[in-house]
Amino acid sequence: MSSKILNVGLIGFGLSGRYFHSPFLTTNPNFKLKTVVERSKNEAQEFDPNIENARSVDELLSDPEIDLVFICTPNDTHFPYAMDALENGKHVVIEKPFSATTEEAKQLIAVAKEKGLILTAYQNRRWDSDFLTIKKLIEEDKLGDIVEYECRYDRFRPVVPTESWKEKSVPVGGNLYNLGPHLIDQALVLFGEPETVTAEIRSVRPNSEIDDYFDVRLGYADKLVIVKSSLMVYENFLRYNLHGTKGSFIKGGLDPQEETLRQNILPTQKPWGHEPENRWGTLYSEAFSGVVESEAGDYAPFYQNVYDAIVNGAELAVKPEEILRTCRVIDLAKESSESKAVLKF
Structure with missing residues (x-):
């Protein structure tokens, strides 16, 4: 088993980023919550002073050290942010809803497959x-x-x-x-x-x-x-x-x-x-x-599964075909x- 630590970036730090993802990411030694996108606030540092800020999505995605991105933003941004993250070579977890339509979901899944990246939905x-x-x-x-x-x-x-x-x-x-x-x-x-x-x-x-x-x-x-x-x-x-x-x-x-x-x-x-x-x-x-x-x-098993899928080639718990049927x-x-x-x- 690999000892690799995945650097994680969160886009958004509202209820989802602050109270769902951050606690599990920071207590799992396989992850380092490196950067949070907050356009003007610094609430991530109140949670953990070691977390860095990015003031834009582009700033986060241009960081070559970021391996995995969680998208925790308003629903209509999920598709464009996820597509940008995949195009920048990042693995992606998308908060619900995964996308606005089944067709959008198919596009994201196709890009992830083409680039060999892990893409899943947060079905906690x-x-x-x-x-x-x-x-x-x-x-x-x-x-x-x-x-x-x-x-x-x-x-x-x-x-x-x-x-x-x-x-x-x-x-x-x-x-x-x-x-x-x-x-x-x-x-x-x-x-x-x-x-x-x-x-x-x-x-x-x-x-x-x-x-x-x-x-x-x-x-x-x-x-x-x-x-x-x-x-x-x-x-x-x-x-x-x-x-x-x-x-x-x-x-x-x-x-x-x-x-x-x-x-x-x-x-x-x-x-x-x-x-x-x-x-x-x-x-x-x-x-x-x-x-x-x-x-x-x-x-916690959701996060560990994402890690194992990225690092050890494990099967995703929340699979692309399951995401598509929910969207449909x-x-x-x-x-x-x-x-x-x-x-x-």
Whole structure:
């Protein structure tokens, strides 16, 4: 195994760069978080004085020492920044959404393949406590054959005056692009490509400038898969409803890693990623009915996998073909919502 250390550059230092990526990159000895692009602020140095600043994307990408770039900027910049990074010979991790369309995703993947570079999407929610728990229950056949799966990610966020682009009518904006990639990716990891996609996407909050509600339904021959999100759900504890031929599993609450990271606690603190008991789900079946302790969540394997793919030739955990199918579902969901039609995948 190689002892090579990868120099990393972050483009952007908002929630994603500061609270998701930096803690895991700085605590993994295989990485050195060398440079962060901040046009005027110096918040990266507040996190770690050893991090350098770049005042532009070009400045970062022109640094020959940078091996790997994380793109943590507004959604409409993901494609051009990723393309620039690849053209400059950098490996790339793109925050969700990976791109605005499937065609853009194909272009990026083609360039990465041509140049022999690693390109992947930040699908950290595959390592959430709740998702790992459901995955284990399905693999252990505790629910039998799944006939209905529903995953929700709701929030209660009334519209208030803000300059945040996330609440503005901007290109590649809205809740489907924000939370949709995670929920869709999880469903596809569990069940593979659907036969059909049906969706309703709309604004439900007074004075909302964005689509803040989506209901995407993936049709399979033997099951219905529903992923939903609304920003106007006051009681938003519910997360998963699974019904199978042997039983049901119902679970609420969110994986605790984000809230822990926001408290400036590093992932080296153990135990890590353990959900409080009031978030554990309940299994209902003839064999067993009762509370099921959640698996511990941990985003660290995502980063280690990226390193192993770059340095040791390992297979990516989040593969290009998986990225493309998530992008295609989003494309079809938008088209379905506009046309009020059931579309073939």
